[in-house]
Amino acid sequence: MRKMRYLALMSYDGTNYHGYQIQPDQRTIQQEVEAVLKRMHKGQTIKIVASGRTDAGVHALGQAFHFDSDLDIPEIRWVRALNAQLPEDIVVLSVIGVSGDFHARFDVAEKWYDYHIYNSAIADPFKRHYSAHVSHPLNIGAMQKACEYLVGTHDFTAFCATNSNVTDSKVRTIYQATCKKTADNMIVFSVSGNGFLYNMVRIIVGTLIDIGYGRKSPTVIKEALVTLDRNTLGKTAPAKGLYLKKVVYNKN
């Protein structure tokens, strides 16, 4: 049978992984998925290409990847076949056939991330791997105000980890950025954009936490888009609160 290209969506709990990308002697998401595909293809190596990496401890609700296969499996059976062999903390949600020139990284139009901040005097043992805990009450109004400065097309150099090896443009477009308190003392920061620099969401959140505390003004965000100075912003928030929520692709 000729090779077909497939686009898959998966959700994973990143707690026990050293991030998405394959690394020697480390447990990673890519390694686990490729190991299952290799078994399904009788020892043949099948590379997967994701929408982008996620760091150690970062979670995914809807990570996308493509792969090529000559196995004659109906699309509906792929999900069951993969999940039967994957560890419980990685779940494939859907697999669909796509055209041979589709690319899970190059064709990304938009990505959505969520960040969970558990804002309560006392920690919750069930949220310890799935949120950043902040015991001091945060001012959501100030955080929401700061979010508004993020929206639009800006040079996000100040919001990029200084050890990043991206040497090209750091201009990105943010379509939406909001902070909302949910019923159980969880503050959810949601952001969508056409692309994100290394650690960008976590630096935004670290800064929003400082703003919520009252240690920084919401305008530091606006100013950092002009000064491009990383030092005016907050710390990088912990990985465990971050979720890659959704990847939107260009129509071909």
Added chain:
Amino acid sequence: MRKMRYLALMSYDGTNYHGYQIQPDQRTIQQEVEAVLKRMHKGQTIKIVASGRTDAGVHALGQAFHFDSDLDIPEIRWVRALNAQLPEDIVVLSVIGVSGDFHARFDVAEKWYDYHIYNSAIADPFKRHYSAHVSHPLNIGAMQKACEYLVGTHDFTAFCATNSNVTDSKVRTIYQATCKKTADNMIVFSVSGNGFLYNMVRIIVGTLIDIGYGRKSPTVIKEALVTLDRNTLGKTAPAKGLYLKKVVYNKN
């Protein structure tokens, strides 16, 4: 200073514990809490007495325990002092002084448990330690009907693990039992009663799942309260979906 008795409430994620009760060479909740109290009391052993045990993998939202101490610590500081030394998956929620004849087990008037069933075609990696996953759609109406037969004072012999060493009465009173579907495909079974036999909630849930599948009629519950036959009921549902939610004490 003279000894004072304290009543504490705690929440724990039971995933990484071999249950509540101290056992040789096993990590348990009781052992972790007593180790912290021992450090706070300069090497003196301080026993804690809980409302009851929880099995390996069972969680608690509001487990209660008492202990005696001659430390001169204001009540409000106990919580912070304990949480500063406890592992992240055990959190003390409150500590209050009680009279010297209060007993966290003997004075229990009522206990509340929740059981979470994740009822979705595809598993959710974030719920793998916190619910039982059932992919077949369950009939909640039938499960709710079965719940009604539980309420009242009955002999629950059929709902008790056969390796239980309780030789006295297996009559218990159930005050409330409900099954509700929440927004995200979670079915929550909630039950309160004056006491529960070993594995009783998990045997009820295993039976409710069979009823939801259509493999058993809701009336098996009613019948088992007469026949007292464990074999007519479902399997013991997995520990990981069970939460000790609340303990209510008699007024002295």
